[in-house]
Amino acid sequence: MGGQVMVDWSANLGPEREFVARTATADRVADVLRTRIIEGLFPPGTRLSEEAIGRVLGVSRNTLREAFRLLCHERLATHELNRGVFVRVLSADDVVDLYQVRRVIEGAGVRAAGQSTPGALDSVRAAVSDGERAAARELWLEAGTADLRFHQALAGLVGSPRIDELMRGVLAELRLVFHVMPSRQHFHQAYLPRNREIFELLETGNLPAAERALAVYLDDAEHELVNAYREHDGIAESMDEEGKAPSR
Amino acid sequence: MGGQVMVDWSANLGPEREFVARTATADRVADVLRTRIIEGLFPPGTRLSEEAIGRVLGVSRNTLREAFRLLCHERLATHELNRGVFVRVLSADDVVDLYQVRRVIEGAGVRAAGQSTPGALDSVRAAVSDGERAAARELWLEAGTADLRFHQALAGLVGSPRIDELMRGVLAELRLVFHVMPSRQHFHQAYLPRNREIFELLETGNLPAAERALAVYLDDAEHELVNAYREHDGIAESMDEEGKAPSR
DNA sequence: GCATATTTGTCCGTATGTATA
DNA sequence: CTATACATACGGACAAATATG
Numbered sequence: 001m002g003g004q005v006m007v008d009w010s011a012n013l014g015p016e017r018e019f020v021a022r023t024a025t026a027d028r029v030a031d032v033l034r035t036r037i038i039e040g041l042f043p044p045g046t047r048l049s050e051e052a053i054g055r056v057l058g059v060s061r062n063t064l065r066e067a068f069r070l071l072c073h074e075r076l077a078t079h080e081l082n083r084g085v086f087v088r089v090l091s092a093d094d095v096v097d098l099y100q101v102r103r104v105i106e107g108a109g110v111r112a113a114g115q116s117t118p119g120a121l122d123s124v125r126a127a128v129s130d131g132e133r134a135a136a137r138e139l140w141l142e143a144g145t146a147d148l149r150f151h152q153a154l155a156g157l158v159g160s161p162r163i164d165e166l167m168r169g170v171l172a173e174l175r176l177v178f179h180v181m182p183s184r185q186h187f188h189q190a191y192l193p194r195n196r197e198i199f200e201l202l203e204t205g206n207l208p209a210a211e212r213a214l215a216v217y218l219d220d221a222e223h224e225l226v227n228a229y230r231e232h233d234g235i236a237e238s239m240d241e242e243g244k245a246p247s248r
Numbered sequence: 249m250g251g252q253v254m255v256d257w258s259a260n261l262g263p264e265r266e267f268v269a270r271t272a273t274a275d276r277v278a279d280v281l282r283t284r285i286i287e288g289l290f291p292p293g294t295r296l297s298e299e300a301i302g303r304v305l306g307v308s309r310n311t312l313r314e315a316f317r318l319l320c321h322e323r324l325a326t327h328e329l330n331r332g333v334f335v336r337v338l339s340a341d342d343v344v345d346l347y348q349v350r351r352v353i354e355g356a357g358v359r360a361a362g363q364s365t366p367g368a369l370d371s372v373r374a375a376v377s378d379g380e381r382a383a384a385r386e387l388w389l390e391a392g393t394a395d396l397r398f399h400q401a402l403a404g405l406v407g408s409p410r411i412d413e414l415m416r417g418v419l420a421e422l423r424l425v426f427h428v429m430p431s432r433q434h435f436h437q438a439y440l441p442r443n444r445e446i447f448e449l450l451e452t453g454n455l456p457a458a459e460r461a462l463a464v465y466l467d468d469a470e471h472e473l474v475n476a477y478r479e480h481d482g483i484a485e486s487m488d489e490e491g492k493a494p495s496r
Numbered sequence: 497g498c499a500t501a502t503t504t505g506t507c508c509g510t511a512t513g514t515a516t517a
Numbered sequence: 518c519t520a521t522a523c524a525t526a527c528g529g530a531c532a533a534a535t536a537t538g
Contacts, residue, residue: 022329025506026317050524060507061524062310066317069274073321081270082514082524100408108352160348166414273526298504308527313505330504330534 026066029059033067037076037087038172040179044089048077075173090176092230098177099222101170102151103215109157110211113202116157121202124153128199131192140189144178147188150195154214181228191221274314277307281315285324285335286420288427292337296325323421338424340478346425347470349418350399351463357405358459361450364405369450372401376447379440388437392426395436398443402462429476439469 033053036042048068050061057064068085071077077085090098113120131146148171155167178187194217201210281301284290302312316333319325325333338346361368379394396419403415426435442465449458 024327024329051522062313062508063506065310065525066314069314069317070321073318079272081272084524097408097410100406101410104352104356104406104408104411108356158348158352160345160352162345162349162418163352170410299502309504310528311526331536332504 024066025059025063026070029057029064029067030070032057033071034074034076034172037071038175040175042087043179044087044176046087048085048087050084074169076176088173088176089180090173092226094173095177095226095229096222098170098174099218099225101166103218105158105163105167105170106151106154106214106218107211108163109154110198110202110207110214112157112159113210114205114207116159120157120159121199123156124150124199124202127153128192128195131188131195135189135192140186143192144188147191147195150199154198177225177229181225181232187224191217272314273307273311274318277305277312277315278318280305281319282322282324282420285319286423288423290335292335292424292428294335296333296335298332322417324424336421336424337428338421340474342421343425343474343477344470346418346422347466347473349414351466353406353411353415353418354399354402354462354466355459356411357402358446358450358455358462360405360407361458362453362455364407368405368407369447371404372398372447372450375401376440376443379436379443383437383440388434391440392436395439395443398447402446425473425477429473429480435472439465 033042033048042048050064050068054061054064068077068079072079072085076088078088079085127146127150131143131150134140134142134146152164152167152171155163181187194213198210198213198217201207201213281290281296290296296316298309298312298316302309305312316325316327320327320333324336326336327333375394375398379391379398382388382390382394400412400415400419403411429435442461446458446461446465449455449461
């Protein structure tokens with residue numbers, strides 16, 4: 001009856017088995033749910049039912065609650081006492097704050113590009129190229145991913161694991177915004193040339209100009225996003241969908 | 249037998265009952281443990297036994313495990329599969345990274361002091377004064393607290409809730425360092441005059457000078473701390489205390 | 497190296513409070 | 518207002534991993 005869950009570790013047998021990072025079930029469950037949320041399969045407002053998800057994933061409610069705690073701590077979900085866990089619905093103020101954090105982090109990254117090692121800009125360059133290639137082939141989803149990777153790479157110039165993780169969290173939260181907005185395919189597209197511009201300013205060592213270009217980029221993106229979001233916010237509040245949007 | 253824990257909410261009866269932020273048991277348990285860890289009652293390396301702590305706090309193992317997840321996510325504890333949860337033991341590299349994050353955040357705070365509202369420097373001023381008062385009365389613990397509040401206030405100049413929380417986490421982690429170092433009473437003390445200096449540069453609007461003073465401050469503090477920590481680290485590794493330090 | 501004790505990992509069942517139709 | 522559904526939290530069980538003698 002009870003007892004540990006039977007995970008099929010034999011899927012990757014061999015001597016590597018020792019090196020497989022065995023993780024707790026709650027961590028793996030959190031990974032799965034995080035992916036679902038980030039990719040928009042569980043749109044903001046969706047209630048994450050203990051019973052339903054536990055049944056689907058084949059884990060107990062106790063384990064599931066541990067996973068929920070992690071997601072709430074990452075701000076991808078919110079916990080309402082005695083009501084359950086819901087995929088986070090960001091406010092316009094949240095978007096403003098997220099861009100404020102981006103200004104701080106990415107700005108620090110650009111400024112740190114001065115002392116960084118020779119190959120530090122490689123991942124920035126790769127993200128710019130990937131974005132342009134994807135756009136040329138009209139793969140808007142990939143172009144969007146490359147755009148996010150570009151900014152993650154900018155944050156990476158600081159060279160701090162904690163900053164990297166903070167940036168991952170910030171971009172994950174921003175994905176929640178994209179999932180409540182219609183037609184976001186072209187959102188990233190328009191900014192791809194500006195990524196190229198910022199990268200080239202970095203490469204030539206013109207850091208003040210790069211910093212200015214980045215600041216303008218972030219201001220523009222924030223305004224576009226917040227304006228569209230405020231509009232959509234009004235729509236979302238007027239219609240009261242079933243079980244999805246928490247009423248209070 | 250089973251059933252919800254009987255919390256005595258009657259302690260704060262009256263109409264305010266509606267406004268009491270009822271939190272889940274796991275959150276309250278995490279609060280208690282976080283305080284214990286930050287204050288050094290559970291020094292780094294201490295194993296947090298599910299059975300022992302659950303018995304003392306009067307909560308079930310399941311609830312306790314939810315609380316542990318939160319602490320691990322805050323980097324105040326680490327989870328080792330099938331071995332349990334331990335109070336985090338920071339490496340010297342961690343200290344370096346924490347100061348890198350501080351440079352980014354506090355630097356952004358100082359730079360943001362230009363656009364901030366009139367009363368924004370109030371909490372900075374208060375922290376400086378409190379620190380000096382505490383030092384004058386030789387209350388080193390209070391002086392240390394005021395020092396941390398000063399830097400939290402610097403981060404607060406950015407005006408971002410997320411940055412504020414990040415800074416809280418960073419300072420909480422740094423406390424873990426202080427708890428493995430002997431005689432840290434005078435550590436903060438020496439920096440109090442420099443807090444005053446930075447504040448006055450901010451007040452007079454000399455932001456570039458304030459930024460430079462802060463950078464020097466952080467470099468000095470980092471070096472002092474890392475050097476002392478590396479020494480102590482060597483000592484800690486040679487002696488293998490009972491059950492506290494995880495061997496592998 | 498082996499047998500044993502301890503502790504964690506995970507599940508299940510269940511009583512009870514809370515929110516909502 | 519009652520009924521229903523669900524979250525909250527507890528306790529017990531047992532497998533598996535780890536620590537101990």
